[in-house]
Amino acid sequence: MRWRFRQISDLAVLWAGHRAVPVTLVALVALWAAAGLSFSFPRQWFLLTNMMGTLIIFFILLLVQHSQNRDMVALQTKLDELIRSSKAGNHWIAAEKKEAEAIEEMRQQHHDQMPETMN
Template identity: 40%
Template sequence: MERLFDSFANAVARWTGSPATFLICVIVVVAWAVAGPFFGFSETWQLVINTGTTIVTFLMVFLIQNTQNRDSAALQTKLDELIRTSDAEDDFIGIERLTDKELIALHARCEDAAKQSQATLAKAQAERRRRGHAGMEAERLK
């Protein structure tokens, strides 16, 4: 049952996200608007579009959420595997289960490490420039 629902949710998500589906929806709305004068812009005429869009929106929320949950879990698993097999710190595996406070602390730690890396890089670049200019001065003096 679960695999059937997953297949259905994926197929519907692909179909509803296509340009053709958008065009069909635009045509339906235009046809509804054009039909307004023929129905005297009645409450029934308004109810048709309101009911239709509400039902579609209600159902699509669950299908989209299912697809996003699955995609997110797959992406997280891939990232965890890349972290596990690289020189990265294993502390990052499974961080999606941390509390907000723990995530903020980990993010701050990463920002500090990035600032240190940028400072080291800037220092190395300045040293290369200095040596490059010093090398050119030595050449000119010869």
């Protein structure tokens, strides 16, 4: 089930980010407005427009957030592995899970340890 969701999510994010989508959406909005104009914009038309717009935006927002979360976890894992394999201190591993103040202290401590020529 998770594999299937990830596959569908990746496909939807790829589709939503395609360069043809804005042109298609403008055409659909023009058709939708023309249809509303031909029916003199009944109350149900406005309700349906608001409902569908909200649902589509919410759905795409969730898909993009899911994709970004997965990408960020992969990026943090790669960075942690680079830290492990380098001469950097292991205290930098999983820094993203610390409080903002602790991260700023670590950054300031690292900055203070740099030679003057690099500042």
